[in-house]
Amino acid sequence: MGAGERRVGVSAGRRVDWVDHAKGICIFFVVMFHVSDLVREQGLLGGWLMEVVTFARPFRMPDFFLIAGLFLSSAMRRPWRRYLDGKIIHFAYFYVAWMTLQFCLYDLRYLLADRAGAEAIALVYLGRWIEPIGPLWFIHILPVFFLVTRLLRPVRPWLVWLVAATLHCLQIQSDWHVIREGASRYVFFYSGYVLAPYVFRIAAWAGARVPALLGYLACWGVVNGLLVAAGWAWLPGVTLALGYAGALAVIFTSVMLSKVAWSGPLRYAGENSIVVYLADWAVSTVVVRGLAQVIGSPGWLGLAATVLTTIGTLVLWRVALRTPARFMYVRPRWLRLDPAPPG
Numbered sequence: 001m002g003a004g005e006r007r008v009g010v011s012a013g014r015r016v017d018w019v020d021h022a023k024g025i026c027i028f029f030v031v032m033f034h035v036s037d038l039v040r041e042q043g044l045l046g047g048w049l050m051e052v053v054t055f056a057r058p059f060r061m062p063d064f065f066l067i068a069g070l071f072l073s074s075a076m077r078r079p080w081r082r083y084l085d086g087k088i089i090h091f092a093y094f095y096v097a098w099m100t101l102q103f104c105l106y107d108l109r110y111l112l113a114d115r116a117g118a119e120a121i122a123l124v125y126l127g128r129w130i131e132p133i134g135p136l137w138f139i140h141i142l143p144v145f146f147l148v149t150r151l152l153r154p155v156r157p158w159l160v161w162l163v164a165a166t167l168h169c170l171q172i173q174s175d176w177h178v179i180r181e182g183a184s185r186y187v188f189f190y191s192g193y194v195l196a197p198y199v200f201r202i203a204a205w206a207g208a209r210v211p212a213l214l215g216y217l218a219c220w221g222v223v224n225g226l227l228v229a230a231g232w233a234w235l236p237g238v239t240l241a242l243g244y245a246g247a248l249a250v251i252f253t254s255v256m257l258s259k260v261a262w263s264g265p266l267r268y269a270g271e272n273s274i275v276v277y278l279a280d281w282a283v284s285t286v287v288v289r290g291l292a293q294v295i296g297s298p299g300w301l302g303l304a305a306t307v308l309t310t311i312g313t314l315v316l317w318r319v320a321l322r323t324p325a326r327f328m329y330v331r332p333r334w335l336r337l338d339p340a341p342p343g
Helices: 017-041 048-068 072-076 080-113 118-130 134-151 157-170 177-194 196-206 210-230 238-257 261-271 273-291 298-320 324-328
Strands: none
Touching (some): 017 134, 017 261, 017 273, 017 298, 048 210, 048 238, 072 134, 072 177, 080 118, 177 196, 210 238, 238 261, 273 298
């Protein structure tokens, strides 16, 4: 990688094992969620996979956003130019690159089939800049969260959190995902930012207390499962509590997994979770359609497709870096504002 390039999936600085394991758990559940939709499209309904996906819903994305904010404090002290480069332009570039590929593979095909003109095609494409479809919404909203958090830096943290928590509990509905998902998810992202010192202290405390962690996980699993089964997990306020409780469960699980050697693949997937997220929509489509020809059980089809999709996205990344397609994973030097690595 050249000095002027920005490469997705690679982060400068020391890595924290339990954080990578936590991201690995989250990205696995995210892929499973996307795969479950594709399994249903194949006409295979039901199965235990949907039970797992539903169980993970209260904490899957809250934990992902909380972790995304954990290391933001050091970046907030950087000059605006470097902050824009590493936290906003960096992710915006990869969103545009993969959104354009998605547009060409899906939207453009249907637009041409409907004999749409150049103006209509251009309008749909430009619309994707502000309204993503599919899994790429996470990559789209991250720069928004980074920018908002930097602008809110002078405001007292408790006030920002209170407003963010209120917006979450209001369960705002909007056709624009930045409003809908921003109101719902920002409280967890901001919590990761302002509570980072406490999160790391809790993780350090948990390292030597495995019995206590197992007790918490058992109690949390029962409560989360009961609330999901009863349909109460989606009530205002309950979603906030379960988001935090689930994030803590993922942290405790990650702390324990970081101490065993066989969890290396999960750590690697977490370390490069953004790579998995970017290509998930493309790889999972091929994998599910292929496996559906040989696996009839929706549950086992979904599990196999989740594992193979995760592996496939990582393989695709490593292969692409050795081909002209590396620009899908490496930001070129002419799109940089700062020579230092992003982070």
